Amino acid sequence: MSTIYDIAEKCGVSIATVSRVLNGSTRVNKKTKEKILSVIEEQHYQPNPFARGLGLDSMKMIGVLCTDVSDAFYATAVSLIENDLKKFDLNVILSCTGYEPEPKYKYLQFLLDKHVDAIIIIGTPFTKSKDISYIKSVAKKLPVIMVNSYIEFPNIYSIACDEKTGMRDIVKKMAAKHCQSILYLYDSLTYSGKQKLDGYKTGIKECGLSDNPALQNKIIRSLETAENIIHKLIIQKVEFDAVITSEDLLAIGAQKALLKINRNIPVTGCNNSILSQCATPMITSLDNRLDVLCESAVDLLTKIMNKTAVPSKIVFPARLIQRNSFIFDDTH
């Protein structure tokens, strides 16, 4: 492994000059620069990342904290972020927290211990007051970017999708199709989860639909659980004529249960994941524009690192992707 000394010697300059062309911070004579660059090329010189890290306190790595990459939603997000960050020569250290609330502190700390340059949080909820104050203390050390979540504090940035309005509009569209009792299945109360629930409730209220509390069901994120809750509600004779869910997976579970008893009512999911296309009929899904959110998060991040002025919160509209599980636009 050649070091900066080898390169300097071969070029007949000092290591400082080599370091300067490596970092591009100060100007170097054009010819010297070219010479150094060519020797670097020729020797396949790679600066030692640890030494560089020691000097700069940065290894150009971004910590990505998410709940569970095996879930299609987070997987897509991580994939998008990783791809976008690459363009800026930034790498991803991944840390998944799982669905339990406690480990997230530990796993976030792992990321901090590695001295990442910034942290992107997707999905992992930081909603309790203990959580919030913890995140704030983290933000004092490095930039924190929350995808689909929001905490107001210096150095915490938020990229979100207006899922609340999106959800409300689904209810409105269903009401327009004469649905009266809309079942809502959701799995978590992350920031995003709360927004969606809030949107559903707002829609119900605004349209004057049934607000039977039995219609709102918090369940576990799994196909079977969604299937089972439908069975249970039917047995309990809870009336409903449409199903909105906070997740494509739950929508599919509900759909399967309904199919079994031959009930054909509108069903919608969220996230517009590949799952929604795998189902039969395909699931109409609220697209939270994950691609746009992630791209935007990376863009924001690079600007922050370049000390460019950036907004602390960016919100994109959601859009409803029409498929066969709920057709709201017949002219389509």
Place this chain on the structure above:
Amino acid sequence: MSTIYDIAEKCGVSIATVSRVLNGSTRVNKKTKEKILSVIEEQHYQPNPFARGLGLDSMKMIGVLCTDVSDAFYATAVSLIENDLKKFDLNVILSCTGYEPEPKYKYLQFLLDKHVDAIIIIGTPFTKSKDISYIKSVAKKLPVIMVNSYIEFPNIYSIACDEKTGMRDIVKKMAAKHCQSILYLYDSLTYSGKQKLDGYKTGIKECGLSDNPALQNKIIRSLETAENIIHKLIIQKVEFDAVITSEDLLAIGAQKALLKINRNIPVTGCNNSILSQCATPMITSLDNRLDVLCESAVDLLTKIMNKTAVPSKIVFPARLIQRNSFIFDDTH
């Protein structure tokens, strides 16, 4: 941020002693050790990872190279690996190569530049001779673990599933159900892809079924492509009475196309991903035991890092998970 000097001073010892308790390599007096540990705790001291990296040439990070984490298969693998590595205090730097062949060199190099301790490769094909010699040169620097792929070379380790036999057995089971012309849809010729194709061909030969080349179709990994190829084959009047695919996603596409024309024939997928459960009817899928493979990969890795003797290749059997798209065991 406190440093090792602060801790040493507070304990009235030298930094060497503190470093020793940090690394646990040499023995330290029990009382001194306890004292140091308590001060570390009290000061929330965290060794600087870059300085440590410089000294040890390791930051306890493992590079994971995969094709595309947004795909359910890789997502599950990365998730499993990340979770397992965590237990050994190892972090994941993720790098996705995409489906093009060239970028993988660059992205693998990125990982090497970060001086990761080892590399785990999932899915990204290194099958051409150029690829193989490249991987061999990498293996001279650090351990390489290939999940579901195999190259014989010192410091390259392989954890694989016997998908070839698995595939062959699907053909046999279909033959036992009187299928004559089995369509095969596949998407890539990674090591794993080749094994599966090979298994299919072996099965066909062993059972004396139709070996019409029009039955073997290499397509793009997408729902639509799988759907379209079925339509095309029907129009071309290619006869087939069962469909095997190398991917759950392709199976679902095929299933959708068949459903449209009301043809109910056996369909199987691979990977036993969540997608297979989302389809209706659910897809019978060849489970390549990704969980076992990943757990085994991490286990191997930690043993390698501890200089324990390990096998260079481990093979697990595949198993066919029976669902409604192909019922082979009626007693079930």
Place this chain on the structure above:
DNA sequence: ATATAAAATGTAAGCGCTTACATTTTATAT
């Protein structure tokens, strides 16, 4: 009590960079 071996600890160099400050070289104005 004394010699000797083992255990514990300390000293200081080294890992390979970055960068403030100092010095030299080159360009520009008179």
Place this chain on the structure above:
DNA sequence: ATATAAAATGTAAGCGCTTACATTTTATAT
């Protein structure tokens, strides 16, 4: 040609650890 400013380069300290080797302390045998 000479003074002055700007550009280019070099010197050396510092980043915070690890660890070989040296030294001191403690345990053990006589």
